[in-house]
Amino acid sequence: MDLVAPVVVEPLRRRRCSECLQGPLDRMIVEFNAPVCLDCADLGHLVFLRRGDTALTRRAREGSTLWAVVVRHNRRRTRYERQGLLVEEAALAEAELSCLADAEARARRRARDAARRAALDVEITEVLRAEILRLFPSIPADRATEIAVHASAKGSGRVGRTAAGRSLDRGAVTAAVRASVRHVDTPYDTLLMQGVPRHQARTRLAPAIEAVLRAWRRDGADADGRGRG
Structure with missing residues (x-):
């Protein structure tokens, strides 16, 4: 019962x-x-x-x-x-x-579990970084690392922690890179602080963001990041 x-x-x-x-x-x-x-x-x-x-x-x-x-x-x-x-x-x-x-035994078990989780976190980040570099081979390596670390932060709920991100869905990975460009390479945050609505700011800056993404893609690649030849 x-x-x-x-x-x-x-x-x-x-x-x-x-x-x-x-x-x-x-x-x-x-x-x-x-x-x-x-x-x-x-x-x-x-x-x-x-x-x-x-x-x-x-x-x-x-x-x-x-x-x-x-x-x-x-x-x-x-x-x-x-x-x-x-x-x-x-x-x-x-x-x-x-x-x-049994405090000592439980402490050792927690340490082993923590080590396994840390190794998994490193693996998730590295796999995501590799996929970013594959889709955007002209992106600076340190920037790819920065995006991967941010997107896969434990407990963040960001792209790297979602099912789509962990399966390396092209759209999810691209969304993580686009978000980084939005915040780092455009005045998006400044516009928000000036009271510009989020969707309006995104629309205004979309061409600049896409220009950066195109520059980071392969030479001769099509819009979704796939090579033509």
């Missing part, structure tokens, strides 16, 4: 318990649209474990008969975000001892 953990809220404004009138509350649950303190909700004996240590959180949760998820509303993102867990104190103590016992 699937477990349904209670959800505990860290309120953004001062609230009082609807049952015992205790307040202001640091944490509460909501029952029938009314705030209820943790003591009245039979959760007062639990201790807070802030998010961040995955192994400790998992072990404390597994060892705790009763646990609850703690959330707080993020007004800017208009959503509730997890802050941590409430767990039984004995379960947390046991989890801490367990984590201390």
Whole structure:
């Protein structure tokens, strides 16, 4: 049977318990649209474990008969975000001892995982750089490197991290180069600071951008970067 953990809220404004009138509350649950303190909700004996240590959180949760998820509303993102867990104190103590016992092994595993991820990041960047140089053989080598590094930055969501970019889709790679030309080789950023709408600025500078791209393509290449002969 699937477990349904209670959800505990860290309120953004001062609230009082609807049952015992205790307040202001640091944490509460909501029952029938009314705030209820943790003591009245039979959760007062639990201790807070802030998010961040995955192994400790998992072990404390597994060892705790009763646990609850703690959330707080993020007004800017208009959503509730997890802050941590409430767990039984004995379960947390046991989890801490367990984590201390294998801390060295987990540290070595994290180091190996980090090394593998770093190697993958380097490979993604280098493959993207090679494709940029293939499509635009006249581009300066350092500029190709700069574009590849920027486009494949981990967690950026940029072209190099998309499915199209990682499959070296011609349009996606060209889009990364075009974006670099737009920002580096034209007054695009200045126009934006002057209040020119983004689409209008792009339209105004499109001929200059395409001129740079043509200069970086192969001699006698057609518009999409393929050779004619």
